[in-house]
Amino acid sequence: MPRSAGSRRRRRNTSRPFLGGAMAVIAAGALTVTGLVSTAQAADVNNAKNAGFESGLANWSCSAGSGATVSTPVRSGTSALKATPAGQDHAKCTQTVAVKPNSTYALSSWVQGGYAYLGVTGSGTTDVSTWTPGSTTWTKLSTSFKTGANTTSVTVYTHGWYGQSAYFADDVEVTGPDGGGGGDGPGPVIPAAPAGLTAGATTTSSVALSWNAVSGATGYKVYRDGAQATTSTGTSATVTGLSADTAYQFTVSATNAAGESVKSAAVSARTAKPGTGGPGPSVPKHAVTGYWQNFNNGAAVQKLTDVPADYDIIAVSFADATPTQGAVTFKLDSAGLGGYTDAQFRADIKTKQAQGKNVIISIGGELGTVRVDNDASATAFANSVYALMQDYGFNGVDIDLENGLNATYMTKALRQLSAKAGSGLVITMAPQTIDMQSTSGEYFKTALNVKDILTVVNMQYYNSGSMLGCDGKVYSQGSVDFLTALACIQLEGGLDPSQVGIGVPASTRGAGSGYVSPSIVNAALDCLTKGTNCGSFKPSKTYPSLRGAMTWSTNWDATAGFAWSKAVGPHVRSLP
Secondary structure, eight states, X not given: XXXXXXXSOOOOOOXXXXXXXXXXXXXXXXXXXXXXXXXXOTTOEEOOSSTTOTTTTTTOEEGGGOXXXXXXXXXXXXXXXXXOOBTTBOOOEEEEEEOOTXXXXXXXXXXXXSOEEEEEEOOSSOOOEEEESOEEEEEEEEEEEEOOTTOOEEEEEEEOOTTOOOEEEEEEEXXXXXXXXXXXXXXXXXXXXXXXXXXXXXXXXXXXXXXXXXXXXXXXXXXXXXXXXXXXXXXXXXXXXXXXXXXXXXXXXXEETTEEOOOOOOEEEEOOOTTOOOSSOOOOSSXXXXXXXXXXXSSOOOOGGGSOTTOSEEEEEEEEEOSSTTOEEOOOOTTTTTSOOHHHHHHXXXXXXXXXXXXXXXXXXXXXXXXXOSHHHHHHXXXXXXXXXXXXXXXXXXXXXXXXXXXXXXXXXXXXXXXHHOTTOEEEEOOBGGGGSOTTSHHHHHHHHTTTTOOEEEEEOSSOOOEXXXXXXXEOSSSHHHHHHHHHHHHXXXXXXXXXXXXXXXXXXXXXXXXXXXXXHHHHHHHHHHSOSOXXXXXXXXXXXXXXXXXXXXXXXXXXXXXXXXXXXXXXXTOO
């Protein structure tokens, strides 16, 4: 969320021309909801040569001398590729790979650093690509393609993006029938047993589990008391259909094309007793979220009790980082808020909760620098947020980290927090549009990883530029099509409709770009829930349980005479 231009915080440049239509078209293959999926067979081989860059750049060609091999960071072996975009060059590195006609190949690579793309051209059918907006740890990009009847070679590529930092790549795989090109990758081997299996949040009928990733694994099997209960492609799962107040034992194994690992060490967990519940009022089926500013940036200064009843979730903005990585703290800006005292603030939280509202603490904002990228920082995050919840009475947490998020460790942090706070915990997220273009993005992965405890994702449909919709077309911000076609990606990418909300500025002054009138917001809500009032894009089905809408901020709403909440609030409550 944009913070202050006139107070202690400064708004960043929001024009972002490089995130416009050109990038969206290149990223078209990134949409998991429309991509191909294949499973490698045991007899398949890796047809890529020098796939781990152990022989320097042999067999690879990088544009404008942008590529080099480095000894750190590496995912395996002793070397990895480092490619650095410069000027109008986006550091594209390619290899011609021999393949067989009429065959399906799994394409993957591990990447780290800045924006990184992986793709293939010359397939003879549909060329594909996938990408990530960047990661501080090794992240696997995966897709697949089918060759045409006369295709004997394809071009595999990686590249970054204009004006972005260098990316690293390692362990490229083009796995499928041997194309006769002498690929140097060994066939898959059975992975090791997962470590770090942990039980998290429990309900009367479910237990949430998480574990550490296993190198070479393509999936995991979860066992309950020795019998397979569910599967997962990530490092978490929720076992459902359990009996209340009952102890269970869980194990997990790793799988790939070569077979299944031995089971992990067991962990025990007991489901909750009937009648137990979490703190705070429940969130309505359709809800409006508003951010309340703990600073004065020219918008109307408010007490919490000044926030209209149209808002169901009030996100207090923002908690700040501490010297301990991952940990956060909060201090009311009494001076900036005209003498609003800490005691009044605490009392007003209780008043709002007595009115059936949830008051949560938001982490991040446009300049927030909270880093959760290892086990210690994940624990520090969970402990510090839970301490704020106990101290102030917050009902939950909002994740608004606009400067990088690590899905593995944020997942661990939120599950630890859930285990402490219980089933009444409210978890919201406010990613930028670029963060939710692909299920391979860290924000999207986090949302899917914690789907069983997630309340709502209110993506920011502003300060964005043009983006892809779920139909593969490019849409410009500020239109009903932009709202509906981008929401469709989340709805078809794995989130429940009740976990999707539309986030927009409350006034023209609330963001650098992307303001839409309340009537456009309401039209988008109608289109998604009822199939009416759509623009040129109309989803293939409706989503009646869509959660609702969000705005930045209640203060900017007040500045504009509450025009946004007066129009959108009643409309959200009238949804089916």
